[in-house]
Amino acid sequence: MKFTFLGTSAGRPTKKRNVSALAVEFENESGWYLFDCGEGTQHQILKAGLSIYKLKAIFITHIHGDHCYGLFGLITSRMLEGCTESLLIYAPKGVKEMVESVVDISFEHLGYKLEFVEIYGGFEEEFEKFHLKVLPLIHSVPSYAFYISQKPKVKLNARKLQNDGLMPGIFYQDIKNGKDVEVDGKKYIASEYLDIREGKKIIIAGDNAEPDFLAKYLENTDLLIHEATYTEEVFEKLETKYLHTTAANLAKTAEKFRVKNLIATHISPRFEGEEILEEIKKFYNGNAFVANDFDVFELKEELRRVE
Template sequence: MKLTFLGTSASKPTKERNVSALALEFDQDNKWYLFDCGEATQHQLLKSYLSVSKLNTIFITHLHGDHYYGLPGLLSSKTLDDSLSTLSIYGPLGIKKFLQCSVGISEEKLGYKLDIIEFKSGDEFKFDKFSLKVLPLVHSIESFAFYIKEDDITNKINEEKLRALGIKPSALYGELKRGKRVEFNSQILEPKEFMLKPVPGRRLIIAGDNSQPEILDDYLKELDLLVHECTYTQEVYDNLPVKFMHTTAKDLGSTAQKMRVKNLIANHINPRFNKNSDMDIDVVYNEIKQKYKGKLFIANDFDVYELNRNALIKKLKHKGSLSSSSAIILD
């Protein structure tokens, strides 16, 4: 499973970070999924290895502009790139009206089927390789998190056991995988005796803007990966003249530690934390780390992370320029 961050800034773009967008890919899949689509996401894609033609579904966490203003441009460019495969968009109530207006008023002829699904809290959806549940968050408008449960692998054959009987890989393996009895050397082989235990699917949450990470409650317990906003440090938040409903590094770290989250990636970073400021990103990292003892990353634009089936996460890096043919190697 691979995650590519296309935008990691809060509220507005900066020279270092664009606004929210995150790509998710599953093993042995020829498509990918986009979570949020802030302004200029299509520009970010041009600098990545991801192809719009393989984009299958877009999920929008909430209707603040830095999370979905990039949709009209991306939808139009998909047409111009002759990518005419069906695209599905899942978003809160109002996303359909926005797209009907922004695409319709320009008399845009998309040339492909666009499915728009408006969800509410608690809705569940099933996809090729995973299921997804919509969870409520606490923000100034309705905002949501997506709890993603990858399908378990249940058809792994015990090749070692079969080879011990003198059975080499053949069509017989496929029959056993399909649950059919087979005969070999006058012996009846029962499928259940030659199947390995199911491999549990990975579990992750990709959250939108949220002031109370603890609202995710039991879904966080022993979670393989949490991707969550971290807009402020506690000191910065305490000194704001007007309080905005976002998470602090202290609260995020405390909640992740309490719920024994295995891996944490923080994003949606306030622009004040930058390389030219006396408050660089290390301030955010260190505050989370004071509370959270698990594996922690602060996402930057174009960071790529790989989560394996043992819930071990690695940051990957690009070798050479970012293009459709660029390689990715382990960092």
């Protein structure tokens, strides 16, 4: 899996960071998925070299502008680029009505079909390469995390089959699909010829005051992408305590539930990012990063930042 951070700032853009947006690509799949779409995301997509034609679906965590105001321009630019493939937008209640009030989304106007799917805590959907479940969070408006379970990779042990007397043919696909077969009186048990590698478990969270609210799904998660808007020191000095996470809180939760990899994003404009990472490393012993705009990460056996 590949993760390209298109926007990593909280609330408003800075000279170095745009507001929230994340592109996700799955191995051996031609398209890509967008998680959140803050204002200016279409510019970030161009700079990152992603194809707007291959955008398969958009997932919005919540209705705050720094997570969804980019939808207006992106939807319209997709029309101007001549895209004809339909586009799915998974979003909380209110996003569809907001977009409709700004953009004429009729098929005659856009030239492609735009479908909104309203999400809620517990919503689930199957995709080609993964299963998605929506998890509720704690924020000032309904906010959600997307729990992504990558589908297992199944490899057929053809050499073992041949050694046991079954040459390549139509039965190979049946066995790969988990079906036992009988050929010339000999039975081949599918499970004995399959190498199954479990898929990765990923959480992409929207704004959330309490990371441990995700406790049920955090245990040994392969990757948690979560906001770390403030350091503990700055948060304590705020006159108004907004419902966001501190780096320390995020790190302690990730350590408690043995999260394997952690990427912090949604960084307050008052920080460069190093302060956030420094605080995370005080409490979390795993593999941790603070994302910058246009950072690219690959998750295979391990998570690594692509240089």
